[in-house]
Amino acid sequence: MKVAYFGNKTSAFSGAKTTIETLAPLLNTFLQVSTTSSARNMFRRMLEMIFTFFKNGLCSEWILIDVYSTKAYIYAELISRLSSIFNKKYIIILHGGNLPERHKTNPKSISRVFDHAYAIVAPSPYLKNYFEKCGYRVILIPNPVELxxxxxxxxxxxxxxxxxxxxxxxxxxxxxxxxxxxxxxxxxxxxxxxxxxxxxxxxxxxxxxxxxxxxxxxxxxxxxxxxxxxxxxxxxxxxxxxxxxxxxxxxxxxxxxxxxxxxxxxxxxxxxxxxxxxxxxxxxxxxxxxxxxxxxxxxxxxxxxxxxxxxxxxxxxxxxxxxxxxxxxxxxxxxx
Missing domain, CATH: 3.40.50.2000 (Glycogen Phosphorylase B;)
Structure with missing residues (x-):
């Protein structure tokens, strides 16, 4: 099964592994996972994500999208929109601790990403509980570590x-x-x-x-x-x-x-x-x-x-x- 995973692969310049860099190799033990993007520049990262969507996303059974609450939220909006246009099932994985505040200040922005998702995954009860109160069905799957x-x-x-x-x-x-x-x-x-x-x-x-x-x-x-x-x-x-x-x-x-x-x-x-x-x-x-x-x-x-x-x-x-x-x-x- 092929999966295209979109997130921030930034450890090369930030020094710390992000969720996609931890989770993707683990999923790759039973799936075929392609990932993007490691670009530092926001515009270049968007281009890489668009390219990967058409190269790998269209032929994948699943699209996974990391959702952050600040500047990186724009990538989730972009890939979720493309997924909807091309009728691809996508799953969003919530990470931003400030997502509830974003929802309160800009609910339409949240709706554009959340409403058409096949599933919403939250790593913590905090985000799960908040968005379930907003009417969304949310699955709790914590961030993994290899103990x-x-x-x-x-x-x-x-x-x-x-x-x-x-x-x-x-x-x-x-x-x-x-x-x-x-x-x-x-x-x-x-x-x-x-x-x-x-x-x-x-x-x-x-x-x-x-x-x-x-x-x-x-x-x-x-x-x-x-x-x-x-x-x-x-x-x-x-x-x-x-x-x-x-x-x-x-x-x-x-x-x-x-x-x-x-x-x-x-x-x-x-x-x-x-x-x-x-x-x-x-x-x-x-x-x-x-x-x-x-x-x-x-x-x-x-x-x-x-x-x-x-x-x-x-x-x-x-x-x-x-x-x-x-x-x-x-x-x-x-x-x-």
């Missing part, structure tokens, strides 16, 4: 070493993390932090300026994003993973951190509360509240028994996202 690639290291006595892997784009709010490091130092506890991100991302200069202004050079290290296999090896040197998005859905990075046994601190925005539970699998902090983040970091250092529980429970939660558990759901959907 065998994530060796579990149970954290016991927590070291003051923290890792952030999501980069320097504004929605990820890395300055909040830096401010928490500053607050911890003022309270007498020094926390080492490694941030992985690229220099061309929105907040890079702002982050660099903050580090210099508050004299955090001895505590904070910035590194270019590295391949997943490398940061997984690196993760054993860090016990806390921090994730401060201003809006999010069900980030794979959190699943990965849980699988590795890290203690996760995350903002409780968007789909996070439907995705992982507070004080059991992760610790929540309020959005854009560096004081709250500093409190949670110090809490982990002072309560190793709770940190150990988070590490254990997090791994159990991550096992639910293993590909062997999700593969039957995709087979059922695509063989329907």
């Amino acid at each position: 065998e690639n994530y060796p579990f290291f149970q954290r016991k006595k927590i070291r003051p070493k923290m890792l952030g892997i999501r980069g320097f784009k504004s929605p990820y709010n890395s300055v909040m993390t830096l401010d928490a490091i500053r607050i911890c130092r003022e309270r007498g506890t020094e926390i080492e932090l490694l941030l992985l991100g690229n220099r061309d991302e929105d907040d890079y200069q702002r982050i660099s300026d903050f580090i210099i202004k508050h004299e955090l050079e001895d505590l904070v290290k910035i590194s270019q994003k590295i391949p997943k296999s490398e940061w997984i090896k690196l993760s054993v040197d860090y016990d806390i993973m921090v994730s401060n998005p201003l809006i999010d859905n069900s980030p794979v990075s959190i699943i990965e951190g849980l699988a590795l046994g890290m203690c996760i601190i995350t903002t409780d925005v968007g789909g996070i509360p439907d995705f992982v539970s507070n004080n059991n699998q992760v610790l929540y902090v309020k959005s854009n509240d560096s004081e709250d983040l500093a409190n949670k970091v110090l809490y982990l250092l002072e309560n190793p028994e709770n940190a150990q529980s988070l590490s254990t429970n997090g791994r159990v939660r991550a096992e639910e996202f293993d590909w062997k558990n999700l593969e039957p759901l995709w087979k059922t959907l695509l063989n329907a």
